[in-house]
Amino acid sequence: VTLRVRLTVSILVALFVSFDVAAGLAWWHAARSVRRELTAAMEVGQQLVRSRIDDLAHSGDPARDLAELVRSFDGERHITASLDRPGGTAVSHPLVSDISVPAWFVRLVAPAMPPVRVALPPSVDGVIVMRAEPANEAGEAWAALGDSAVELLVFSALAGLFTLTTAGRALRPLARLATALDRVGPGNYGVRMATSGPPDVARLTDGFNRMGERLAAIETQNRRLNEQLLTMQDEERADLARDLHDEVGPFLFSMSVGCAAIDSLVGSGDIAAVPAQLGLLREDIGHVQKHVRAILRQLRPAVPLTIGLEAAIADIAEFWRARQPDVTFRLSVAGVLDGVPEAAQETAYRVVQEAISNAVRHSQARVIDVTVVSEAAGLSVRVADDGIAVPPTANEPEQPGFGIEGMRERVSALGGVIATGRPGTGHDGWVVTSFLPAPAINTSSMTGAC
Numbered sequence: 001v002t003l004r005v006r007l008t009v010s011i012l013v014a015l016f017v018s019f020d021v022a023a024g025l026a027w028w029h030a031a032r033s034v035r036r037e038l039t040a041a042m043e044v045g046q047q048l049v050r051s052r053i054d055d056l057a058h059s060g061d062p063a064r065d066l067a068e069l070v071r072s073f074d075g076e077r078h079i080t081a082s083l084d085r086p087g088g089t090a091v092s093h094p095l096v097s098d099i100s101v102p103a104w105f106v107r108l109v110a111p112a113m114p115p116v117r118v119a120l121p122p123s124v125d126g127v128i129v130m131r132a133e134p135a136n137e138a139g140e141a142w143a144a145l146g147d148s149a150v151e152l153l154v155f156s157a158l159a160g161l162f163t164l165t166t167a168g169r170a171l172r173p174l175a176r177l178a179t180a181l182d183r184v185g186p187g188n189y190g191v192r193m194a195t196s197g198p199p200d201v202a203r204l205t206d207g208f209n210r211m212g213e214r215l216a217a218i219e220t221q222n223r224r225l226n227e228q229l230l231t232m233q234d235e236e237r238a239d240l241a242r243d244l245h246d247e248v249g250p251f252l253f254s255m256s257v258g259c260a261a262i263d264s265l266v267g268s269g270d271i272a273a274v275p276a277q278l279g280l281l282r283e284d285i286g287h288v289q290k291h292v293r294a295i296l297r298q299l300r301p302a303v304p305l306t307i308g309l310e311a312a313i314a315d316i317a318e319f320w321r322a323r324q325p326d327v328t329f330r331l332s333v334a335g336v337l338d339g340v341p342e343a344a345q346e347t348a349y350r351v352v353q354e355a356i357s358n359a360v361r362h363s364q365a366r367v368i369d370v371t372v373v374s375e376a377a378g379l380s381v382r383v384a385d386d387g388i389a390v391p392p393t394a395n396e397p398e399q400p401g402f403g404i405e406g407m408r409e410r411v412s413a414l415g416g417v418i419a420t421g422r423p424g425t426g427h428d429g430w431v432v433t434s435f436l437p438a439p440a441i442n443t444s445s446m447t448g449a450c
């Protein structure tokens, strides 16, 4: 049952009870008034009759006096007098009320008053009977009651109408609140309510609006956190793929080259050189094991450049020189690398590592130049070879790999740029240039070779 219906029923019951109480009180007042009036009228009437009967002793025509006595009650509102004697009867005519009153009401308010018989002296014989006539008094009470009832009904109707209108208006914001809550339930947190109505209802709508704002803020925050989580997951996976590629890929390639070399040594009967190649193979396997273990341990194979960028690049050259003795590596570093942020150094290291790896694998290069320039604007890295385009061999995958993409991702993560490709149409060789912006790098210069 809705609150509005409950309120309506309560008001109707209250009005009904009030009406009953008012009707009961009105009846009580009317009955008391009718009894008082009739009793008084009967007493006065009896006194009059008795004094006239006393006068009969000196009357010359008692029968005529008695008839006059009865007639003197004509037009009385509350009593009738009737004469009953052997010589004849007579009855007075009471005033007939012009108010029509229902018989049940007369019975309801009229007291049970037995007729009063006043005996006449033996000389005239007979009796005068006095009867109470409640119709007139009851009529007056009925008329008064009718007026009160109309007043009460009008009052009740107006009060009920006013209360229901007021309650309806006060409850309207609650209905709007319920509708708004229904919409918020499925997640529509943008719903707002106009603040109106009495202060307590306005407090409710205010509270609702604050709740909506809070929910919307929490939802936005959750969505942002989810997006961050997904981005972090993607970044982690990309990092993992990149690190697998950079850490393991070159060694796998080197191992495949080593196996081919051993094959050819065995084929040409140069068994004495095989142990050296096997040593290199073992070294490669050791590296792969170390890196895979590190990846498994942390799923984050970052290798801190504990020995510095220049030495780390020299290590890369050393690594390949042992495997490709015919290739000449030239390293040039300008500027001081000490102040370069670690992240920039690591990225530069990875770019050089992949570019040299590509040069060795894809270009039959004779000379590979590595130039690193550290200046105020940032860190530049350039790796150039003099090789030619080599078609994929059995040792190489036919699909382009992830090396260049990985370099680009690393460089972009630091806000840098990278370009790879041939130095110009029709030219041999391959160049990788990259720039990592780093505002606070010392610009003093030094040059070295390896």
Ligand SMILES: Nc1ncnc2c1ncn2[C@@H]1O[C@H](COP(=O)(O)OP(=O)(O)OP(=O)(O)O)[C@@H](O)[C@H]1O
Binding pocket: 245, 249, 355, 358, 359, 360, 362, 363, 385, 387, 388, 389, 390, 399, 400, 401, 402, 403, 404, 405, 429, 430, 431
């Ligand atoms: N120095 C280079 N000389 C000639 N071609 C190159 C050179 N560097 C890259 N390329 C070409 O660019 C392609 C893409 O290089 P990338 O490093 O992205 O993949 P990949 O080396 O083939 O495989 P991965 O690096 O994933 O092991 C290479 O396959 C090769 O054809």
Ligand SMILES: [Mg+2]
Binding pocket: 354, 357, 358, 401, 402, 403, 404
């Ligand atoms: Mg590559």
